[in-house]
Amino acid sequence: AVAATGSPVRVNQVGYLPDGPKRATIVSKATAPLTWQLRNASGTAVASGSTTVHGADAASGDSTHLVDFSAYTGTGTGFTLTVDGQTSYPFDISANLYDQLRSDSLSFFYQQRSGIAIDASLAGAAYARPAGHLGVAPNKGDTSVPCQPGVCDYSRDVRGGWYDAGDQGKYVVNGGIATWQLVNSFERAKRAGTDAALGDSTLRVPERGNGTPDVLDEARWELEFLMRMQVPDGKPLAGMAFHKIHDANWTGLPTRPEQDDQQRELHKPSTAATLNLAATAAQCARVYAPYDAAFAARCLDSARRAWTAAKANPNLLAPDSDGTGGGAYGDSTVGDEFYWAAAELYATTGEAQYRDAVTGSSYHTATVFSPGGFSWGDTAALGRITLATVPGVGLPAADLSRVRASVATAADGYLAAMAGQGYAVPIPADGYVWGSNSQVANNALVIAVAYELTGQQRYRSGALESLDYLLGRNALNQSYVTGYGKHASENEHHRFWAHQFDASLPHPPAGSLAGGPNSGLQDPVAEEKLVGCKPAACYIDDMGSYSTNEVAINWNAPLAWLAAFAADRTGS
Numbered sequence: 001a002v003a004a005t006g007s008p009v010r011v012n013q014v015g016y017l018p019d020g021p022k023r024a025t026i027v028s029k030a031t032a033p034l035t036w037q038l039r040n041a042s043g044t045a046v047a048s049g050s051t052t053v054h055g056a057d058a059a060s061g062d063s064t065h066l067v068d069f070s071a072y073t074g075t076g077t078g079f080t081l082t083v084d085g086q087t088s089y090p091f092d093i094s095a096n097l098y099d100q101l102r103s104d105s106l107s108f109f110y111q112q113r114s115g116i117a118i119d120a121s122l123a124g125a126a127y128a129r130p131a132g133h134l135g136v137a138p139n140k141g142d143t144s145v146p147c148q149p150g151v152c153d154y155s156r157d158v159r160g161g162w163y164d165a166g167d168q169g170k171y172v173v174n175g176g177i178a179t180w181q182l183v184n185s186f187e188r189a190k191r192a193g194t195d196a197a198l199g200d201s202t203l204r205v206p207e208r209g210n211g212t213p214d215v216l217d218e219a220r221w222e223l224e225f226l227m228r229m230q231v232p233d234g235k236p237l238a239g240m241a242f243h244k245i246h247d248a249n250w251t252g253l254p255t256r257p258e259q260d261d262q263q264r265e266l267h268k269p270s271t272a273a274t275l276n277l278a279a280t281a282a283q284c285a286r287v288y289a290p291y292d293a294a295f296a297a298r299c300l301d302s303a304r305r306a307w308t309a310a311k312a313n314p315n316l317l318a319p320d321s322d323g324t325g326g327g328a329y330g331d332s333t334v335g336d337e338f339y340w341a342a343a344e345l346y347a348t349t350g351e352a353q354y355r356d357a358v359t360g361s362s363y364h365t366a367t368v369f370s371p372g373g374f375s376w377g378d379t380a381a382l383g384r385i386t387l388a389t390v391p392g393v394g395l396p397a398a399d400l401s402r403v404r405a406s407v408a409t410a411a412d413g414y415l416a417a418m419a420g421q422g423y424a425v426p427i428p429a430d431g432y433v434w435g436s437n438s439q440v441a442n443n444a445l446v447i448a449v450a451y452e453l454t455g456q457q458r459y460r461s462g463a464l465e466s467l468d469y470l471l472g473r474n475a476l477n478q479s480y481v482t483g484y485g486k487h488a489s490e491n492e493h494h495r496f497w498a499h500q501f502d503a504s505l506p507h508p509p510a511g512s513l514a515g516g517p518n519s520g521l522q523d524p525v526a527e528e529k530l531v532g533c534k535p536a537a538c539y540i541d542d543m544g545s546y547s548t549n550e551v552a553i554n555w556n557a558p559l560a561w562l563a564a565f566a567a568d569r570t571g572s
């Protein structure tokens with residue numbers, strides 16, 4: 001049985017920006033337009049009009065109409081939209097609509113930190129917990145972690161970093177994309193002149209007040225971990241990065257980090273992990289230089305060594321089979337990671353060896369923006385975005401124009417996908433994979449970059465409208481962000497925020513993005529409860545459904561990126 005979806009009038013349950021697009025979707029089989037009214041909190045109609053019949057939506061199976069009330073620019077709380085006697089959830093229209101989400105979506109990362117106590121004064125009393133994985137019993141890691149048998153004969157201190165998701169594994173390839181997106185969000189904001197909003201003392205992090213932008217403090221927590229995962233000089237495969245560190249066996253739910261009694265193990269170095277390190281450490285060297293030159297230099301040294309090691313070991317592929325006690329994160333194609341790392345190293349250093357690696361890569365001229373979106377295993381788009389946006393990249397002018405145009409072309413493709421759908425989602429009907437909400441957010445990010453590059457409003461609208469989908473304008477009338485919207489996810493799969501399994505534990509904190517609809521039905525709860533679902537409806541807000549309802553750093557990272565973009569107030 002698919003969840004009750006409530007009103008057929010689907011809106012962004014948080015609301016709309018006064019100068020942004022304001023669209024809603026109505027589920028209706030009516031073949032003629034219907035009348036709509038926008039009402040303020042006191043019930044007075046402040047705008048009205050007719051719907052547009054959109055017809056069948058392939059991803060959900062719904063018959064849909066569209067409402068466009070963008071012309072209304074009044075502000076306030078408690079608006080509702082009424083169509084055919086049916087009323088939406090209430091929503092706001094406000095210029096500061098996304099200010100709180102900008103910080104909450106980043107606070108998620110602080111709360112996912114390993115190796116540090118989570119402070120009640122920063123996270124809220126319900127979310128405070130002791131430090132996990134500092135080698136204190138019953139933890140067996142992460143200050144001295146052995147390799148899996150046969151991988152190495154020494155131990156490493158790989159403390160810190162963020163837990164990946166609902167589990168307490170730490171995976172370099174997923175840490176890489178998430179770190180890049182946080183740091184890229186800051187780079188973008190700096191170019192837009194809005195970085196003060198991510199600056200020092202803007203977030204609830206222990207480092208606030210240290211003179212460094214807080215979003216960079218947060219990302220540094222992971223960067224330090226990523227660099228600890230590098231094989232030291234003098235050992236076999238020096239310069240490579242271990243693919244991941246996690247428990248020997250899966251722990252149950254709930255298990256708070258400091259209660260984990262499983263042996264932690266380092267898994268075999270991989271080319272993909274090494275290039276994730278090279279890319280993010282090179283980005284680090286560029287972005288942190290004004291704030292901490294010594295750290296930036298350390299990042300660059302690590303990035304260069306990683307690049308050299310990956311070149312020497314281009315085929316150490318992480319297998320899909322290594323999934324006991326943690327996610328596999330297998331990746332058999334690493335040309336995209338080579339391109340991404342080369343792009344970051346080139347944008348940072350300007351050196352010919354890295355430029356040649358960029359221009360010599362088949363990814364440099366390929367279509368790197370797929371309809372389903374980039375992801376942890378498909379990272380060429382990240383390199384392309386860096387080349388297109390970082391000032392002073394020394395590619396020949398014609399090549400740089402082509403690189404930039406490729407972003408706008410991709411964005412136009414995503415806008416076309418949105419226009420073809422009842423719920424304006426920037427992924428195709430067959431794109432509802434594990435973590436589909438991150439694919440939506442990643443494509444929205446590309447659309448937003450096209451806005452930066454061209455200044456054309458349709459791109460800003462497309463990025464904002466993608467947030468509408470995540471916040472309730474969808475087949476399930478569901479906000480996928482905890483604490484945001486009247487009907488929001490709250491039972492995501494997590495070993496500490498496990499309220500559904502233990503009422504003494506909290507729900508996930510506000511600002512956490514659920515993985516979202518996944519037509520693959522890849523967990524027991526989904527297999528039992530979602531049989532026959534349409535792709536966009538294959539979601540259940542149940543803690544057991546890790547394939548539709550987990551949280552993850554690589555899903556919250558593009559949410560945070562988009563929230564910061566939406567909070568920018570750079571519209572017309």
Ligand code: 9MR
Nearest residue numbers: 164165166167326327328434435550552
């Ligand atoms: O996000 C990952 C998704 O792309 C894969 O299809 C899926 C199955 O391998 O794994 C997802 O990542 C999970 C990881 O394996 C373990 N930690 C939680 C991650 C999010 O569910």
